[in-house]
Amino acid sequence: MINLLTANGAQEFPMTPTKSSAERTPLLVIENITKSFGAVQALQGISFTVDRGEVVALVGDNGAGKSTLAKILSGLYPPDSGRFFLDGQPCQFYSPAEARAAGIETVYQDLALVEQLDVAENVFLGKEYIHGGVLGQWIGWLDRNRMRRETSSALNQLHIKIPAPTLPVRRMSGGQRQCIAIGRALIWGRKLLIMDEPVAALGVDETEQVLQMIEKLRDSQGFAFLVISHNMQHVYRIADKIVVLRQGKHRITLHKEETTMQEIVAYITGAK
């Protein structure tokens, strides 16, 4: 279980990053990953790293391979070749559950929540609390009260406002849903959060709320983020590092201090 849920109420984000030498090694190392779908070479040897407490933006035009890479990292597809390491450990995920267990959470563009389930059920989907001893484990007896309680308190800590954790998600607005989806990833994510267009469906206020949340968690908790976005303003604002993909190839990695928005766009479109 992660720090947000077990935290005492007095402190908002209790874990402070300690910059020991072990933490200076990159959190995520991606080495030469390739992936083809039939004749289409979606990824042709991608390599880059993500540090702790770093927001890395993955940018590129449509079909550049951003989402494919995200799906490989979150266990949906296996790569054809190449490897990636989390905390120095080589990773080989055969299912999203294994990626989640390793500490990688993903907010998908189109696959966020089950509309028919309520907020707490969505937050805990696939990771339900079970109680009732050995028999309870075997039959999967749900600890509903604990899930509802912890959903409320965790979303409160993230300043995500919902009417009630027992309300079905379909009764909520698009912005509320997206906030819950992101909140869910933040609650569970221990190491790396992958976000595929996290704010595309949100209004101005909600977008601001999410961007602030990302910055705050990066700074206070040392979370690492891999954000896919088409919105250059957002990318330029929150990213520390910008990885540009073009037609399945790694074009360049830019550091925010050394680049401009115009330069990023030029690399994406192929003008540079």
Added chain:
Amino acid sequence: MKRIDSGQRHNPPVRIGESGEARKWRKKFQDIPRDMIILFFAFLVMCAIFAILKPQFLNLRNIINVLRQIAVVFILASGQTFVILSGGIDLSQGSIVNLVSVVSADIVIQHGVFWGVMAGLGAGTLCGVMSGLFVGKAKIQPFIATLGMLFVASGGALVYTGGIAIFGLDKPMYQSFFWLGGGYMGPIPVPVIIAVAVLTIVYLLMYRMRFGRHVFAIGGNENVALVSGVNVVRTKIIIFTLSGFAVALGGIILTSRILSGQPYLGGFKMLMESIASVVIGGTSLKGGEGGIFRTLMGALFIGFLGNGLNLLGVSTFVQQIVIGMIIILSVWLSVLRSRQI
């Protein structure tokens, strides 16, 4: 499209002079979907009309008899509910009844009641496991996989007996077998007691256990369930296994009631009544929406409708037309509901 009062609906405003307890109950009542309330009142109105036209409709004996008939349909429909909630459909239920009937009747005669019941449950469950493997592992659409199983099971039942019925269960030594379908505990028929037990177990599975939440999640959005780490394949196998088991239970009760193994026992009628119970209750064929109490209402509706029409002397041919129209009406009701939300 969007319901503006959704927030308020969940937290009703405090009324002057209302106790906290009354407010709590009002909140609970408001959470019941409106189409379910409409269906319930339609059921009451229907029963009132039958009672006025034919007073014997309300005879205790009549009601107990109808409940006994409904019990079997409900047991089948409870398995069907899981399948439909997950976005699938089980077309093989009727023909699995046939297979279970001949297998259990034959084994009861050869090896005794206990092994006969076990063999019947085993045969039905095995068919369910196979459908589940085809749907879950091989990713065949449930419609196709269970259509295939429909033929396999009904053909299997005919091969098993060579196309003839198995008689010889009406001996005193098989008394305990007859008890399953025809017996009473106090004033209540045993099938009704079994159905209530099924209702309880299904309720717990559906709402209190992880499995039920995964069924709703798969029916609501299978890909979200998958990326959330739900074991979709295993859950689907369990869903169809449960359906097979429920059918086996219903098949054994029917076999016990008629005291013979019939290779044409279930067939089309049992399947259609099972699906109709689920659908009239308002469970969506798209998956993710619905529940076991809806199915219970659907089964009660069909059962008492048939009984009332029988008492009025309406032919079974006309009854089919009526049931068909009610299915369409009730689905229209849930379409209206889904537009509201």
